[in-house]
């Protein structure tokens with residue numbers, strides 16, 4: 198990675214929206230570091246696809262639930278960058294990794310709730326905190342929320358509420374990091390056809406039809422509908438967008 202080229206780190210870049218974001222970011226001319234939780238094979242394929250675009254890429258294992266591992270992860274990334282660029286810094290951190298939870302309030306267990314908080318809030322908070330000394334001034338944070346932080350659907354109380362927390366956290370990040378010219382924004386996808394939640398938006402026809410019927414553009418989302426939005430926020434053209442929630446849902450529940 199050469200010093201002039203900007204670098205983005207995308208968590209959960211092995212599949213779905215993170216993969217699409219990583220590829221679109223690479224198409225914008227940035228080098229990319231992706232992380233995966235367990236799916237090294239898929240992550241390696243994404244690395245190859247990015248390299249085929251002429252950009253540099255590397256994949257590291259990271260469980261965003263495991264806050265205690267973050268110091269070692271930041272050091273690993275820093276060592277790699279220092280060796281290859283002479284600097285330990287990245288420019289953009291995309292907090293994308295995550296899993297679904299569909300359960301009615303009556304059934305949610307303490308363990309499930311802790312899990313969602315750990316992955317979707319605590320992990321985002323502390324990974325950002327740990328990377329802050331290593332984000333170049335003028336860079337940015339992109340968090341990934343959900344349409345479910347704006348509208349309520351049965352079974353998504355915990356997930357939607359925690360994503361709403363991430364949206365407020367993003368405003369606080371924008372406020373506190375502005376002095377370093379670091380922007381923070383949140384992309385809120387609608388229901389997108391990925392492996393998420395057992396792939397139900399993609400594979401369950403009834404679910405897919407319902408989503409299409411409540412979406413102004415008349416279909417469920419695809420990864421390609423999201424990655425470009427994340428990538429745009431990692432470009433100079435988006436430099437004045439700060440503290441914003443950008444929903445990319447095709448107009449769900451307008």
Ligand SMILES: NC(=O)c1ccc[n+]([C@@H]2O[C@H](COP(=O)([O-])OP(=O)(O)OC[C@H]3O[C@@H](n4cnc5c(N)ncnc54)[C@H](OP(=O)(O)O)[C@@H]3O)[C@@H](O)[C@H]2O)c1
Nearest residue numbers: 209211212213214234235236260261294295389391392393
């Ligand atoms: N798809 C949707 O409908 C939708 C809608 C709104 C928001 N979102 C949000 O978009 C983000 C990405 O979702 P997706 O649809 O792309 O999901 P996905 O296709 O299931 O991919 C999830 C990605 O996150 C990684 N991951 C999962 N848990 C992790 C953990 N504990 N630590 C580190 N990495 C982890 C996975 O790694 P492995 O490949 O190694 O398992 C994979 O790369 C999530 O934050 C999700 O909440 C999704």
